[in-house]
Amino acid sequence: MLTEMTLGQFMPGASLLHRMDPRVKIILLFLYVVAIFLMDGHGSYALMTAVTLGLILMSGLSVIMILKSVRPIMWIILFTFIIHLFSTPGEEIAKILAFTMTWEGLDRGFLISLRLILLITASSLLMYTTSPLALTDALEDILKPLKKVGFPAHELAMMMTIALRFIPTLIEETDKIMKAQQCRGTDFSSGSLIRRAKMLVPILVPLFISAFRRADDLAIAMEARCYRGGTGRTRMKRLKVGKLDYYCIACFAVLLSGLAALTYLGI
């Protein structure tokens, strides 16, 4: 049922990637994505593919599970591949109606698809190895400098944290209400669209009521503990950039310079 869903994609573990500081992870991922966009040439692609595969293996998660995260954009990838296949000028492979397939197109299409797949797997790797709370904490920290220009970094992070915290609760609640209404003869899977839409009322009304009640309770509980926004708040679990992170940053720098060299040499 619904409760059998994982929140976000986080899979607990103890790998190197799990232990890294989330801020470092986010920034490195950002640079990684930029590098994927800027790189060109077969050598760089081969290197990046190898590194991404290496990271997946290091994370201790199943490769299949991570490749599954590509599924939602399968069609986009296929579409770009076909566009490139037919629209790049060069040596002809075959002709279908007015369109010509070329070897160059095959090459380009393949590289662009690979680029998209690398992008998705790299970012889903971050989501798989970082708990949502660590992510919001890291975002708050990264956005902190923007506070000077009035950007509500803490408030935003707090809102995200609360929202994330309540997703499983609300899913559980929805599951319970759905089951309860199922016991009263609601059938969600058959009937016309209008009938099915009507069947949402018995779920949404109780769900909204309980969500508001929870929000109210939470607000009171926070106020009772003197929550007054971000200024001067300390944390129980402080993010700390450790030795491990410096190693990773160093490795990353090596990787980037390798990429730069490959690009420069035109491989």
Next chain:
Amino acid sequence: MSINLENVSYVYMPGTPFERQALKNVSLEIPEGRITAIAGHTGSGKSTLIQQLNGLLKPSDGVVEVDGININEDTVTARMAKRLVGMVFQYAEHQLFEETVEKDIAFGPRNMGLSEEEIQARVREAMNFVNLDYDTYAKRSPFQLSGGQMRRAAIAGIIAMKPKYLVLDEPVAGLDPRGREDLLRKIKALHDKQGITIIFISHNMEDIARLADKVIIMKQGELLLEGAPEEVFEESEVILSAGLMAPKMSLIIESLKTAGMDIEGSAYTIQKGVSLIQDALRRKEKCLQK
């Protein structure tokens, strides 16, 4: 006729790191026409167990039969069999959604495709049964009722569907003492007057001792004890190992026995216990007089 579970296992989220086995090889019988109580510590699989009874959760392994029909087959008879089992969830008042109490109670019967007169009759009967006066409450919003009344309105919504088996998950949780007492009495009356088979989950051994004909004790997804209350409550050590306490009366009787008082038999309700102690005292007096 009865509800039968055969070697039922249930695993939550199989194939992920969050995999958890909630039921392990549970086989049991819930006899028709009785009141069966299910007890167990938090996380012992009680709620998972009762959701097997009307097919809300399909067992990962094993068979669930209602009146001899496997309810997890995809047939019309299986669907009909599932309907025999009504389910009242914990905090049932959270499922109320309609504008009026009357409409909310009519929701189930209406989904069953009954005629308008039949629905009306059932709503009246159900409200009457849970002590909600029809003329006073029928047109009110369910959200204007008190907690106990909301709970009763929600239960009425299930009763109006006239299930043969009624499953209640901690029906009295979170009610005040009077609300508890009222509701327990109503549940007993449902069984006595309407002949509905009752299955209920409770943490309160006193409630179980008072109502149940059969007690099932769960521990970590496994069936620990099953039987008539007098048999089950004898095993106070085993019950303790499941993180529960036998009814206070049976504990008192037991410690009186070990202290040397001449008590015959055992008791788990207050009335029975008191009479046993009185008997013992009388015997003692007679002995002294002689």
